[in-house]
Structure formats: C-alpha cells, structure tokens
C-alpha cells in the first residue's frame with residue numbers, strides 16, 4: 085500500500101504489520117509461539133514428498149515454524165530490495181554465518197578497524213584457522229578501499245557507526261569500489277537498524293543485525309539476523325542449514341513482539357540521546373562527545389547524507405583523569421546500569437578502551453572513554469544523574 089501522496093508507508097506503520105501473515109497468525113495479533121522438533125506426516129509418501137518443498141512448510145523443527153518465518157519475513161519487508169532473512173541465536177552467530185557463507189580458505193576479508201570486538205576475534209581466530217586472512221582498514225577510508233582490494237579479497241565487512249567510537253563509514257563509496265571488483269559487501273547494521281539505514285537499498289549484499297539490541301528491545305533475549313540482497317540468500321541459507329543454525333521460537337516471538345514498537349522506541353532513544361550528547365558536549369569535564377549527529381564527528385557529513393536518524397548509543401571522552409576517576413563517575417550512577425549490550429529500555433554506562441581494539445588506526449583521546457546507552461527514562465533525570473557523576477569524576481581526578 086502507498087499513501088495518497090505516493091510516499092511509502094512510514095516505518096512506524098510498517099513495523100506494526102510486518103510478517104503478520106494470516107496463515108501463520110491464525111488471527112492472533114502477534115505471531116504466537118509454535119514450538120517443535122518432530123513434525124508428523126500422514127504417510128511415508130507425504131514424508132518423502134515434503135523433502136523437496138520445505139520452504140515455509142513444517143518439515144522438522146530445525147527448519148523453523150511460523151514463529152521464525154514471521155520474524156524473518158518481517159525483517160525482509162523492512163529492507164527494501166532484500167530477498168530473504170535467516171535468523172540466529174545471537175548477533176555473533178549471525179556475523180559468523182554471514183562470513184562463512186561468503187569466504188573460503190585462501191580468501192581475504194577486509195574488516196573495518198572499528199568493528200565490534202567479537203567480530204575481530206572471529207576474524208583473527210576461527211577465520212584465520214580456516215585459512216582466511218583478514219586485513220583491517222580505516223573506518224574513514226571511503227572509496228580509498230579500492231587500493232586495498234587484492235587478488236584474494238572476497239568480502240568487505242563494514243560497521244557504521246563503528247563500535248565504541250562511532251565513526252561513520254561512506255557505505256556507497258565502499259560498495260561501488262567492491263562492485264567494480266566483484267567483492268561481496270557485508271555490514272553490521274545493529275546501531276541503525278533498517279529503519280535508520282536501509283543497507284540493501286544502499287547496495288550492500290548482506291546486512292547483519294544483533295536483534296538482541298533494538299529488535300528485541302527489552303534486554304531479555306539473544307537473537308541475530310542476516311538479510312540478503314537478491315543472489316545472496318540461497319548460499320546464506322544453505323550455509324546456515326549446514327551449520328545447524330536455528331533461533332528458538334520463544335526468542336523469535338520476543339523479537340516479533342519487540343519489533344512492533346521499535347520505530348517509536350528509536351525516536352525516543354534518538355531524542356533523549358541527542359539531548360544528553362549536546363549537554364555533555366558543554367561540560368568542562370568532557371573533552372569530546374562521540375556521536376554521529378554532532379558536527380565535527382568523523383563521518384558526520386556522510387551521516388547526514390545517508391541516515392534517516394540516530395539511535396541511542398554513543399560515547400564520550402573525559403578530559404584527563406584515569407581509570408579510577410572514570411570508575412568513580414560510573415559506580416555512583418543511580419539510573420544507569422553497568423553492563424554489556426544495549427538497545428533495551430534501560431540506560432547503561434560502560435567503561436571502554438577503544439585503542440585496545442585497533443590495528444591500523446590510532447587514537448589520542450584526552451582521557452578515558454565512557455559508552456552510554458540511553459534508554460527510555462526521562463532525559464533530564466538522566467542528565468541530573470550524569471551531572472553528579474561528572475562531579476565525582478572531578479573530585480576523584482584531583
């Protein structure tokens with residue numbers, strides 16, 4: 085459906101209807117939990133007949149049930165131009181399956197230097213052991229990536245904004261260079277989701293989400309997805325089947341449930357995070373705020389050009405001070421939890437040390453770095469909490 089003015093439906097509308105096929109929901113509003121391992125057949129002939137036609141038909145639990153198909157379908161619908169989606173038990177499992185569907189021994193991966201740390205470990209651990217080399221590249225390389233593409237380069241993995249430091253990558257320029265050389269492109273799109281950055285429409289071949297974050301949205305389930313452009317889905321699905329990948333029906337149900345409010349949640353995460361980021365930028369204890377929507381941030385112009393908005397995760401660099409002073413700030417926060425992950429309804433603060441996860445780029449931060457996930461609490465309450473934290477930092481520093 086299109087609106088009278090010819091524009092496609094808004095995200096807030098699309099996330100409500102996505103994946104809710106009547107034959108799977110049977111009239112129930114949100115696709116319910118269909119748990120299964122064994123599926124029973126009426127006869128040997130039916131059992132044999134089904135083998136060659138398992139797509140969206142009950143076959144065996146590992147191939148999923150309408151609970152998984154509904155969420156996968158919904159995520160495909162949210163990526164204009166995509167062919168299909170496969171779901172995984174975590175974001176890292178999704179990244180691993182996507183890379184293994186593309187790379188073979190002897191191939192080389194170009195991996196952004198600001199990638200999520202477990203992605204780096206996958207490349208330097210398992211992939212290396214399988215005879216797949218990795219070269220890291222500067223997140224701001226843009227079209228300059230063409231010079232790094234060699235004989236064996238088979239894939240380029242992007243993540244934009246980068247983990248911890250939020251550099252925004254010039255995805256269209258990297259995709260153009262990759263296409264010219266027949267190299268497959270992948271992106272970890274967890275921060276933006278397809279609502280803020282439709283990766284397939286930007287020419288990316290495989291887009292990966294840690295659904296654990298904004299899709300689930302309530303910090304109560306682990307889930308991952310890979311959505312493929314036409315021509316890339318069959319190999320992704322076959323690889324994932326061969327790896328025995330299946331996301332649990334219960335967790336997919338939580339994913340579908342979270343998805344319905346994702347557009348509205350993202351708007352609030354964006355507004356609150358921006359308000360807090362701008363406030364932090366004015367505080368004397370803060371050397372720099374690492375948020376893609378702030379002028380001067382690495383890749384800010386690309387962000388304005390390509391993204392439809394920001395989500396709720398960003399970092400800031402303290403002015404001087406050491407690890408102990410940073411801990412004084414974080415430990416006393418009352419409204420921010422201290423913990424990994426993000427994308428839920430609750431705010432989190434995490435001490436991070438980006439330089440430990442860099443191979444080809446260096447940082448000279450003025451002090452320790454804190455990453456904030458801004459949840460759905462009132463932003464002024466969060467600012468008051470952070471203000472008290474910066475006072476503690478100041479005293480601990482002296």
Ligand SMILES: *Cc1c(COP(=O)(O)O)cnc(C)c1O
Pocket residue numbers: 174175176177200243247272274275294295296297306307308425
């Ligand atoms: C959390 C995260 C992942 C991994 O997701 P899990 O579900 O925790 O495995 C991948 N990429 C990014 C950018 C993340 O923040």
